[in-house]
Amino acid sequence: MQASIETLGTLERRLKVAVPLDQINAEVDNRLKRLQRTVKLAGFRPGKVPIKVVERQFGPQVRHEVLGDMVERTFGEAVREKNLRVAGLPRIEAKPAAEAQDQFEFTATFEVFPEIELGDLAAHSIARPMVTVGEADVERTVEVLRRQRTTYEAVDRAALKGDLVIIDYQGRIDGVPFEGGEAKGQAVTLGEGRLLPEFEAALEGVSAGEARTFELTFPADYHGQDVAGKKAEFTVTLHKVQEAKIPAVDAEFARALGVADGDLDRMRADVKGNLVREVKRRVRQNTKDQALKVLLDASKFDVPKALIEAETDRLAAGMMENLRGRGMNAENVNIPRDAFEPEARRRVSIGLVLNELVRREGIKAEPEQIRTLIGEYAQSYEEPEEVVRWYYQSPERVREVEAVVLENNVVDWVLGRVSLTDRDTPFDELMGGAS
Numbered sequence: 293m294q295a296s297i298e299t300l301g302t303l304e305r306r307l308k309v310a311v312p313l314d315q316i317n318a319e320v321d322n323r324l325k326r327l328q329r330t331v332k333l334a335g336f337r338p339g340k341v342p343i344k345v346v347e348r349q350f351g352p353q354v355r356h357e358v359l360g361d362m363v364e365r366t367f368g369e370a371v372r373e374k375n376l377r378v379a380g381l382p383r384i385e386a387k388p389a390a391e392a393q394d395q396f397e398f399t400a401t402f403e404v405f406p407e408i409e410l411g412d413l414a415a416h417s418i419a420r421p422m423v424t425v426g427e428a429d430v431e432r433t434v435e436v437l438r439r440q441r442t443t444y445e446a447v448d449r450a451a452l453k454g455d456l457v458i459i460d461y462q463g464r465i466d467g468v469p470f471e472g473g474e475a476k477g478q479a480v481t482l483g484e485g486r487l488l489p490e491f492e493a494a495l496e497g498v499s500a501g502e503a504r505t506f507e508l509t510f511p512a513d514y515h516g517q518d519v520a521g522k523k524a525e526f527t528v529t530l531h532k533v534q535e536a537k538i539p540a541v542d543a544e545f546a547r548a549l550g551v552a553d554g555d556l557d558r559m560r561a562d563v564k565g566n567l568v569r570e571v572k573r574r575v576r577q578n579t580k581d582q583a584l585k586v587l588l589d590a591s592k593f594d595v596p597k598a599l600i601e602a603e604t605d606r607l608a609a610g611m612m613e614n615l616r617g618r619g620m621n622a623e624n625v626n627i628p629r630d631a632f633e634p635e636a637r638r639r640v641s642i643g644l645v646l647n648e649l650v651r652r653e654g655i656k657a658e659p660e661q662i663r664t665l666i667g668e669y670a671q672s673y674e675e676p677e678e679v680v681r682w683y684y685q686s687p688e689r690v691r692e693v694e695a696v697v698l699e700n701n702v703v704d705w706v707l708g709r710v711s712l713t714d715r716d717t718p719f720d721e722l723m724g725g726a727s
Contacts, residue, residue, distance in 0.1 A: 295370040302594045303403040305376065309366050310397045319358050324350065359386075359396065367400050377405040380598025406593035408648045413709040416586045420579045420707075421717035425567045429719045433563055434541060441548065444534035450499045451533045453483040457495060458532040463524045470519060477531075495530065503529045550674060569671060574722050580699070583706040587645045588638075595641055603636035604629060646702050655705060657697035665693055665700075 298306040328346045329339050336345070363384055371378055382402035444456045451457050457480050463473030482492050490508040498504050505527045514520040539545045543554030551559045608629055615625055649655060663680075670679035683689045 293366050293369070295366070295373070297370075297374050297376075300401070303379070303406060303596055305402055305404055307367065307370055307374075307382075307400045307402070308397070309363075309370055309400070310395045311362055311366060312395050314394075316355075316358060316362060316396055319362070320351070320355050323354050323358065327354070362396070363398055363400075379403045379405045379596035380602060403596040403598050405596065406644065408591055408593045408645060410587075410645075410649075411590040411592070413586065413590055413706060414711065416590060417711040417713065418579065418582045418586060418707065419713050419715040420582075421575050421722055422714045423571050423575065423717050423719055423722050425564060425571055425719060429567060430560055430564050433567060434560065437549065437563070438538050438541065438545070441539050441545075443537045443539075445537055447533055447535045448500070449533065450497045451482060451495055451530065453496060454481070454536050456481050456534040456536065457498075457530055458534075459495070459528050459530050461526055461528040463526045465519065465522050465524050470524070473519075473524065473526075481536075491526065494526075495528065498528075498530045500530060500533050503527060566672065569668070571719070571722060576700070578722070579707070580703045583703040583710075584642050584645075586710055587649075587706060588641055591641075591645050593644065595637060595644070599640045599644075600633065600636050603640050604632045607632040607636055646699060649702050649705065650698060653705060655698065655701050657694045657701060661697045661701075662690065662693050665697055666690075669693075 294310040296308045298308070300306055324343065324346050327350060328341055328343055331341055331346060331350070332338055333341050333345065333349065336342075363386075367382065367384075380403055382400040385399050385401075387397040387399075447455075459478050459480060460476045461474065461478065463470060465473075480487060480492065480495070482495060485492075488508060488510070490506075494504060494506040494508075505525065507523060507525050509523045510519045510521060512521040539548070541556065543556070546554045546556055546559035549559055549562070551562060608627070611627065611632070612625075615621075666680055666683045667676070669683075670676035673679045683693065
């Protein structure tokens with residue numbers, strides 16, 4: 293085998309490989325002879341099919357397989373010999389047989405992983421949020437939990453703000469119905485803000501069985517561009533008025549939250565414990581995001597296009613799968629592929645820097661760290677021991693946790709080298725951020 297490497301750009305390389313045809317032909321003959329011993333063809337006993345018949349029947353397929361295996365093997369040998377770290381899949385192009393004479397020639401165009409230069413991390417700073425969970429935060433969360441368990445009962449009176457009403461409506465602009473301007477059996481909670489405020493306000497004071505006609509003007513920045521800024525007339529028929537029933541904070545409510553004996557102090561303690569765990573998770577994520585940004589800002593390298601394209605495809609496919617999982621027709625959603633490219637580039641860049649640090653600094657995920665993190669995950673479930681057992685039943689699940697631990701260890705490595713300060717942060721500010 294003869295191999296030569298050509299540099300096409302910062303990361304792009306072209307490998308030229310030539311393999312003697314005698315070597316390929318010999319391998320084809322060997323495989324055909326092995327096939328002859330087992331192949332079954334009509335009119336011949338097993339193992340007695342003439343080699344010429346086997347060659348005529350299977351020769352092209354076998355040659356194709358040999359060439360494919362030869363390309364894979366020789367490419368692997370060549371890049372190892374040249375000490376190249378290939379990023380992504382190579383683009384293989386074979387030279388026409390008529391031009392290659394007594395050898396099989398092909399080129400493989402590919403990218404290599406970049407050399408990553410990591411700058412001085414001490415020049416960067418990170419402000420880690422520090423949050424204390426107070427009793428007021430617990431009470432606000434209890435109130436949210438109450439409202440999440442709201443039920444509705446039909447009432448015989450006019451609709452008020454906070455009621456759930458069932459309506460039919462039809463809208464017209466200049467006397468003509470418009471797309472999206474009609475619905476039947478629509479459930480609306482008055483004052484919730486899902487519909488235009490003027491629309492919801494017009495329903496207050498309307499009783500079941502009544503109809504009301506009113507006008508409103510769509511805002512100039514309304515998401516439906518066809519109706520933005522236009523005046524419409526709506527006719528609404530109200531079918532049912534339902535009053536909200538928010539549960540009291542009592543023993544029954546506590547039992548609904550999983551406190552078997554209905555003890556309210558224990559319920560609040562459980563709520564506080566969940567909030568503390570969520571605060572810890574968000575602080576860690578916030579700090580991690582800052583640390584990863586510092587790593588990218590401090591690093592200089594080119595990102596292989598092949599890796600960005602592969603990650604872009606993965607993100608796009610994930611979005612389509614998510615839409616299908618939500619019962620939407622993903623084929624009707626037209627999201628440009630390049631919309632995923634910035635996030636794909638960011639993820640690939642972070643992955644390259646993390647892998648380089650793990651390799652260069654010998655950072656590892658220790659078994660006890662993996663077990664601790666699994667234990668933290670399990671604490672939010674009623675039977676933590678079962679959750680821990682579930683994780684350890686699958687090597688793949690454990691590997692996923694191991695990857696998180698490894699990333700956390702890289703983040704800790706970064707935090708030990710930057711200027712790190714703690715910043716007192718209000719509870720609502722942290723909880724209002726990215727989860």
